[in-house]
Amino acid sequence: MVLHRFFTVAILLLFFMASCGDNPKGKSATTTKTEAEKDSVTIDSAKQKNKQKKEEKFVLTDENAVDFFFEYQKDLKVNKVKITTRLGSFTVQLFDDVPYHKANFIYLTRKGYFNETQFHRVVKDFIIQGGNSDDIKTGKKRSEIGRYLLPPDTRKGHRHDRGTLSMPSSEKENNPHMLASPYEFFIVVTHPGSYHLDGDYTPFGRVIEGMDVVDKINSVEVGEGDWPNQNVYIQKAEVVE
Structure with missing residues (x-):
């Protein structure tokens, strides 16, 4: 009986530790995905600005x-x-x-x-x-x-x-x-x-x-x-x- 309880407690401890170990991995993956999306938006925005600058035509004026x-x-x-x-x-x-x-x-x-x-x-x-x-x-x-x-x-x-x-x-x-x-x-x-x-x-x-x-x-x-x-x-x- 004592031995049976020992094994039961041991199994519960292992299950609890395994569950706790899963959460950080899941959180890290979500964070990495969000950061990647933010980086992508920043890069796209920079590309768009550079494209707009290239499209701006030089125009001569009396001043230049x-x-x-x-x-x-x-x-x-x-x-x-x-x-x-x-x-x-x-x-x-x-x-x-x-x-x-x-x-x-x-x-x-x-x-x-x-x-x-x-x-x-x-x-x-x-x-x-x-x-x-x-x-x-x-x-x-x-x-x-x-x-x-x-x-x-x-x-x-x-x-x-x-x-x-x-x-x-x-x-x-x-x-x-x-x-x-x-x-x-x-x-x-x-x-x-x-x-x-x-x-x-x-x-x-x-x-x-x-x-x-x-x-x-x-x-x-x-x-x-x-x-x-x-x-x-x-x-x-x-x-x-």
Whole structure:
């Protein structure tokens, strides 16, 4: 009888110890699972934030444009752009000592801005002016790249000789400093040049090949506002590497 009770007590003790041993294991598993879920949520949140940052597009403004192009021009090893129209192609070479305007033109070319814009102003025996368009997509491209102006750079000794690539000033009101409109450019066709423009506009390059094409564009018929009767699109502008 005593022996039977001894075995009964022993079995009960073993059962109690086994039951107590199960609880910590079960609690640990639950805790580990909860912590893993928390870690997963934290990681997913961090990934989402990084994705949002990557999706945020850089936009140029009057406040950051000069600093941006100052850094951009440091690594530029190219200075030629080829422009193709229905009347043919011509190539311009950009002046290295007009860094902001050069960098701006290369940057916009690489962004594909000039593609499908037009030579929207043609003045006989004077200039052809390009980079604008009455198409909605041109305004959209400008909005995506940014709204900004560039300071003039007229004291480098470059003049408005025939074939000179120059940048017009903005038509914005309250622009006493003749800040340049970065999306547009004009090319002088006058013989030997249009020197009355010196000091007011920034020459930043010259046509080195295809001046006969520039002359063809200058000879198209125009209507009111010097806009060609038949649009002259820039089909493609590409950096010559």
